[in-house]
Amino acid sequence: MCGAVRDGSGSYSTSALREDNGILHRRLRELRYAAGPPETVSLLRVCDVAVRMSHHTATHSCR
Numbered sequence: 001m002c003g004a005v006r007d008g009s010g011s012y013s014t015s016a017l018r019e020d021n022g023i024l025h026r027r028l029r030e031l032r033y034a035a036g037p038p039e040t041v042s043l044l045r046v047c048d049v050a051v052r053m054s055h056h057t058a059t060h061s062c063r
Contacts, residue, residue: 028046031050
């Protein structure tokens with residue numbers, strides 16, 4: 001998952017967004033900027049769309 005994953009207690013952790021000097025966070029911001037949606041679109045949503053698009057093009061047409 002991109003950035004927010006459930007830990008053992010059932011709450012969410014955003015440590016993945018801080019790993020590797022925040023490269024995932026920066027890349028998601030770059031993707032959001034390139035795509036053009038408003039800043040109100042969360043980085044988690046950007047990640048969701050990127051993963052879905054990657055899955056769709058890399059494997060098959062999900063119908």
